[in-house]
Amino acid sequence: xxxxxxxxxxxxxxxxxxxxxxxxxxxxxxxxxxxxxxxxxxxxxxxxxxxxxxxxxxxxxxxxxxxxxxxxxxxxxxxxxxxxxxxxxxxxxxxxxxxxxxxxxxxxxxxxxxxxxxxxxxxxxxxxxxxxxxxxxxxxxxxxxxxxxxxxxxxxxxxxxxxxxxxxxxxxxxxxxxxxxxxxxxxxxxxxxxxxxxxxxxxxxxxxxxxxxxxxxxxxxxxxxxxxxxxxxxxxxxxxxxxxxxxxxxxxxxxxxxxxxxxxxxxxxx
Numbered sequence: 001x002x003x004x005x006x007x008x009x010x011x012x013x014x015x016x017x018x019x020x021x022x023x024x025x026x027x028x029x030x031x032x033x034x035x036x037x038x039x040x041x042x043x044x045x046x047x048x049x050x051x052x053x054x055x056x057x058x059x060x061x062x063x064x065x066x067x068x069x070x071x072x073x074x075x076x077x078x079x080x081x082x083x084x085x086x087x088x089x090x091x092x093x094x095x096x097x098x099x100x101x102x103x104x105x106x107x108x109x110x111x112x113x114x115x116x117x118x119x120x121x122x123x124x125x126x127x128x129x130x131x132x133x134x135x136x137x138x139x140x141x142x143x144x145x146x147x148x149x150x151x152x153x154x155x156x157x158x159x160x161x162x163x164x165x166x167x168x169x170x171x172x173x174x175x176x177x178x179x180x181x182x183x184x185x186x187x188x189x190x191x192x193x194x195x196x197x198x199x200x201x202x203x204x205x206x207x208x209x210x211x212x213x214x215x216x217x218x219x220x221x222x223x224x225x226x227x228x229x230x231x232x233x234x235x236x237x238x239x240x241x242x243x244x245x246x247x248x249x250x251x252x253x254x255x256x257x258x259x260x261x262x263x264x265x266x267x268x269x270x
Contacts, residue, residue: 004039004076008032008227011077015099031080034066038074045070072106075122089117094124095140101128109134109151121156 012025019025025032037060045053045226053070061067065084072088075096080086084115085103088094091114092106099108104126108116118132121139126132127146138144139156150165159168225236 011079015079031083034060034064034068034080034083035078036069041070080121091115092117093119095120095122097122098124100126103129105131107133233270
């Protein structure tokens with residue numbers, strides 16, 4: 001029991017940079033309290049003390065804002081961030097190392113008895129406000145975007161956004177595009193944050209495509225330089241100048257002085 005509690009506490013430190021010390025986590029993380037309350041409720045539920053299990057579940061719902069049915073199955077190192085408004089149904093199953101945020105619902109779409117709630121694989125992340133409904137399977141390492149409504153199976157390593165949920169990216173361990181983008185961005189002094197292939201933002205996607213193009217052109221130019229040097233030429237011997245973001249950002253003090261001069265020129269009394 002204590003080893004599981006230690007795992008839970010460590011998962012908070014691993015996934016929440018706001019966690020400062022053990023005492024703070026023990027006393028101020030309702031998601032952690034909800035998980036521990038669920039374990040107690042499930043212990044009674046599995047031993048056919050159904051009413052006691054439901055009562056314990058309701059009590060922890062009052063004090064944490066998280067409703068977990070005692071029949072639900074939670075994996076190891078499950079992390080609930082913020083907690084308020086979360087609902088996890090009776091037949092829901094959650095794998096190991098999963099993370100869900102506030103106002104998430106793992107609900108059902110039928111009044112029939114039996115399996116009617118989602119099953120989450122390992123290392124699944126569900127954003128705030130998302131609704132995952134029905135006896136569907138969310139594959140390992142999948143990502144559900146905030147406020148998405150998911151009613152169909154989600155394959156492994158997929159990112160799902162929107163209403164209804166749609167897959168916007170399929171990560172592949174063999175796809176080198178993300179690594180290539182990062183390397184070319186570093187070479188040209190560009191910050192590669194938010195240009196990963198799984199980002200649904202159209203601007204980020206456009207920048208990512210631009211980096212792909214630059215990477216291809218850079219590799220072709222490098223091959224040409226090698227061939228020219230092999231034939232006796234002497235090209236491409238100088239390193240590219242380093243680019244810094246600050247060079248393209250106007251100095252705030254200079255900009256303020258220029259604005260003041262323009263105002264003074266417009267109004268001579270100033």
